[in-house]
Amino acid sequence: MKVLPFKIPKPEQDSLVFQEDLDLVFYDKLHQHEEIQLSVIVSGEGSLIVGDTVTLYKSGDILVIGSNLPHVFKSDAISETPSHMLTLFFTKTSFGSHFFELEELSELNDFFNRAAHGFKVTSNNETIYKSFLKLNSATKLERFISLLDILKIISQSSYTSLSSFIYEKKYTDNEGKRMRDVFEYTMTHFEQDITLETISEVSAMTKNAFCKYFKKRTNKTYFQFLNELRIEHACKLIKKENDLSISDIAYASGFKNISNFNRQFKTVKGLSPSMFKKSS
Secondary structure, eight states: OOSSSOOOOOOTTOSSEEEEEEESSOOOSOBOOSSEEEEEEEEOOEEEEETTEEEEEOTTOEEEEOTTOOEEEEEOTTOOSOEEEEEEEEOTTTTOTTGGGSGGGGGGHHHHHHHTTOEEEOSSHHHHHHHHHTGGGOOHHHHHHHHHHHHHHHHTSOEEESOSOOOSSOOOHHHHHHHHHHHHHHHHHTTSOOOHHHHHHHHTSOHHHHHHHHHHHHSSOHHHHHHHHHHHHHHHHHHHOTTSOHHHHHHHTTOSSHHHHHHHHHHHHSSOHHHHHHHO
16 A cells, blocks of 8 residues: 555445544654545654644544645553544545535635645534444435534634645655655654654655755755654643753753753743643
């Protein structure tokens, strides 16, 4: 099976796919698919990369990932909680090329506009969550009706975007493999020292070519991305590991000195690590 593009397994005649993922970890390869992904995290936590942005996911999150938007879930390896996710997959043309253009469905336009960059729902979560829990035993017609109801609620809900930049072209297989390798290596080794020479070798490119390649596809430098990944990990430690000092967290997140950690943390989060700790 190709990692990029990724094909959602489904019966040939099905326009709407319901999928339940229950395992130690989620599918952790960078991938994209034509279908819009509407997911509820029942249990589990970890890091999520969507487009150009690193964020955290946790139980109770409701996530929307747009068509052909590259993304990867990196479940926490040390977590004892199983990774459990319920998902609806569909395209804007699943039910006919003009179905979602009907005047009666015009109030869903905001949903599709937001989905292009991916977003996390931040209100009405309990209502949406309960609707998803009923899908496992629902008929195909009931799932279709539930989808429209869920889309209506989400369109009226507050949200935060998951990505600020979208690479307009679909990744080719070779591009997909290269970006997958870079992301996998970074997410596995971010706590260690990663040099430009090292990551360029992972991508099988020269240093100069890799820098241009990565910047074009993410709208940020590789080290901006690396620092954001490290800062998200640091945020997780700040919230969960009360016995660790800020200095310990900095080193555990891959930073060599505390001053650089404080500077990068404030750049990414807009406040210092100590202030973040007080507000957590």
